[in-house]
Amino acid sequence: MSVPRVLETSRLTVPAASGLSRLPLVAGGVGVLGLLASWALGQGTRQLAFSWLVAFLFCLTLALGALWFVLVHFATKAGWGVAVRRLAENVAGTLPVLAVLFLPVLLWMHDLYHWSDAEAAAHDPLLAAKAPYLAAGFFAIRAVLYFAIWGGLGVLYLRSSRRQDDTGDERITRRLTAIAGPALILFALSVSFAAIDWIMSLEPHWYSTVFGVYVFSGCVVSFFSLLVVLSAILARAGVLRGVITVEHFHDIGKLMFAFTVFWAYIAFAQFFLIWYGNIPEETVWYLRRLDSGWLPVSLLLAVGHFVVPFFFLMPRTIKRRTPLLVTGAAWMLFIHLVDLHWLVMPTLHQDGPHPGLLDLTTLLGVGGLFFAVVGWLMTRQPVVPLGDPRLSESVAFENF
Amino acid sequence: MSAPLLPQLPAGPCYGALGRFAGPRELLHACERIRELGFTRWDAHSPFPVHGLDGAMGLRASRLPWIVLTLALSGAAGAMLLQWWVHTQAYPLVISGKPLFSWPAFVPVTFEVGVLFGALGAVFGMFGLNRLPMHHHPLFESSTFERATDDGFFVSIESWDPKFDREATTRLLRDLGALDVELVPSS
Numbered sequence: 001m002s003v004p005r006v007l008e009t010s011r012l013t014v015p016a017a018s019g020l021s022r023l024p025l026v027a028g029g030v031g032v033l034g035l036l037a038s039w040a041l042g043q044g045t046r047q048l049a050f051s052w053l054v055a056f057l058f059c060l061t062l063a064l065g066a067l068w069f070v071l072v073h074f075a076t077k078a079g080w081g082v083a084v085r086r087l088a089e090n091v092a093g094t095l096p097v098l099a100v101l102f103l104p105v106l107l108w109m110h111d112l113y114h115w116s117d118a119e120a121a122a123h124d125p126l127l128a129a130k131a132p133y134l135a136a137g138f139f140a141i142r143a144v145l146y147f148a149i150w151g152g153l154g155v156l157y158l159r160s161s162r163r164q165d166d167t168g169d170e171r172i173t174r175r176l177t178a179i180a181g182p183a184l185i186l187f188a189l190s191v192s193f194a195a196i197d198w199i200m201s202l203e204p205h206w207y208s209t210v211f212g213v214y215v216f217s218g219c220v221v222s223f224f225s226l227l228v229v230l231s232a233i234l235a236r237a238g239v240l241r242g243v244i245t246v247e248h249f250h251d252i253g254k255l256m257f258a259f260t261v262f263w264a265y266i267a268f269a270q271f272f273l274i275w276y277g278n279i280p281e282e283t284v285w286y287l288r289r290l291d292s293g294w295l296p297v298s299l300l301l302a303v304g305h306f307v308v309p310f311f312f313l314m315p316r317t318i319k320r321r322t323p324l325l326v327t328g329a330a331w332m333l334f335i336h337l338v339d340l341h342w343l344v345m346p347t348l349h350q351d352g353p354h355p356g357l358l359d360l361t362t363l364l365g366v367g368g369l370f371f372a373v374v375g376w377l378m379t380r381q382p383v384v385p386l387g388d389p390r391l392s393e394s395v396a397f398e399n400f
Numbered sequence: 401m402s403a404p405l406l407p408q409l410p411a412g413p414c415y416g417a418l419g420r421f422a423g424p425r426e427l428l429h430a431c432e433r434i435r436e437l438g439f440t441r442w443d444a445h446s447p448f449p450v451h452g453l454d455g456a457m458g459l460r461a462s463r464l465p466w467i468v469l470t471l472a473l474s475g476a477a478g479a480m481l482l483q484w485w486v487h488t489q490a491y492p493l494v495i496s497g498k499p500l501f502s503w504p505a506f507v508p509v510t511f512e513v514g515v516l517f518g519a520l521g522a523v524f525g526m527f528g529l530n531r532l533p534m535h536h537h538p539l540f541e542s543s544t545f546e547r548a549t550d551d552g553f554f555v556s557i558e559s560w561d562p563k564f565d566r567e568a569t570t571r572l573l574r575d576l577g578a579l580d581v582e583l584v585p586s587s
Contacts, residue, residue: 276504
């Protein structure tokens with residue numbers, strides 16, 4: 001296939017003069033200020049640990065969604081999305097940095113996880129039964145393993161794709177495709193276990209077998225929302241004009257819509273079975289969220305994470321009008337943050353939500369550093385995988 | 401009064417003019433010109449979907465999504481209503497100590513019936529909007545038109561189009577690059 005002309009005329013790197021090129025510096029500055037403010041405000045409090053966990057999970061879920069997109073893209077030999085795949089590779093490339101941002105969670109383990117208190121575990125039959133799994137040492141080893149898988153895959157895919165920019169070697173695509181299948185199995189297992197370790201074990205008495213899938217669905221929805229926003233920012237900066245087209249926005253919008261429904265499906269499946277069974281060790285988690293000040297947040301999630309986006313993202317015209325789609329994507333990112341807050345915070349504030357300044361400063365801190373790395377990766381290399389054999393197919397792609 | 405399952409067509413001297421084009425690019429170009437010239441009663445036929453053809457023909461968005469949405473919502477509402485009626489009015493029965501109107505238990509059926517009605521709306525709505533099933537069409541009188549399912553790209557302009565003129569329209573199709581042009585009789 002001949003190379004489409006648009007690849008020769010369009011800007012494929014972020015120009016040094018654009019505002020976007022200052023993103024790493026600005027985001028990094030905000031991040032450092034956020035960290036300092038968080039430390040000054042929350043030093044030594046449990047609130048700091050919980051706020052940090054939410055902020056960390058927000059960035060982690062985005063990066064995991066990105067890694068999943070890259071893996072699925074190769075596993076299915078997809079053509080349409082090659083034009084936006086480098087953006088996903090960049091977001092997934094932050095996973096080694098997120099490993100560092102995870103260290104405070106290990107450090108503050110006793111503030112976060114009740115099971116890590118040996119005294120409490122000794123007098124609690126349920127915790128005693130779970131003790132072989134929920135043990136501090138094993139918890140840390142598992143975290144190292146997760147980040148080895150994610151960081152390894154994130155860096156492998158970004159580096160290989162970057163090398164293909166220069167060589168155009170088709171064998172790289174074949175190799176990455178072959179790895180993608182087994183990698184997806186590792187990804188599914190590690191994300192599921194990480195969700196159990198880091199979020200579900202906040203309530204160590206609780207059982208839910210679908211919890212990992214619930215967190216995964218949030219990863220994917222939030223990542224597609226971020227992809228819409230990043231693509232729109234690039235388009236505004238005059239980069240990739242004619243390379244990322246309304247057709248790509250349309251398809252990302254479809255996936256956002258699909259995974260919004262998937263999230264609702266999993267969220268309801270979890271609630272439904274626990275409601276039906278009505279067993280105390282399962283209902284405790286929902287009672288805390290429905291029979292307390294958290295009820296309005298639970299309702300907000302049902303409406304704002306499903307009903308409204310479901311009808312908003314349904315029409316074709318919305319997905320094909322970038323400003324409207326970006327509005328929807330920004331909302332989904334916000335409601336995803338609310339979702340994580342709702343998963344984590346009721347452990348600390350059992351009576352109802354107490355959003356505070358620390359939630360904001362930790363988000364700015366962790367998010368600032370995260371986006372500094374994303375921005376740095378975006379500005380130091382081409383924003384499309386130039387050497388990918390399917391790039392022409394992606395640029396010419398059209399929806400019916 | 402014509403027979404059912406046959407196209408209900410206005411009276412005319414013939415069905416219209418049919419032109420065969422070499423490929424999708426030629427078809428797109430021809431459609432753009434015909435739209436610009438202000439024809440309203442015409443159609444394009446190709447063996448596979450052609451990118452951008454609806455834009456070139458100036459087709460408006462289909463009404464089908466609205467039919468699907470309406471039916472899916474009615475199906476979901478009807479299913480919820482039926483379960484409410486059965487469980488609280490017709491045959492109230494306490495099941496596992498839960499309230500009579502236990503809405504979470506009704507969600508799966510509500511969802512499934514919503515999907516079912518939506519799917520039926522999509523299939524039969526499409527049939528209705530396309531006026532299918534239709535057992536015969538005047539275009540089938542043309543033997544070249546058989547190539548529409550193989551390698552032929554066609555434009556047909558109907559004789560009751562206000563701009564239709566036997567000689568001028570035939571010439572127009574030829575000028576637009578049609579390889580064969582013929583007048584199709586009204587069967």
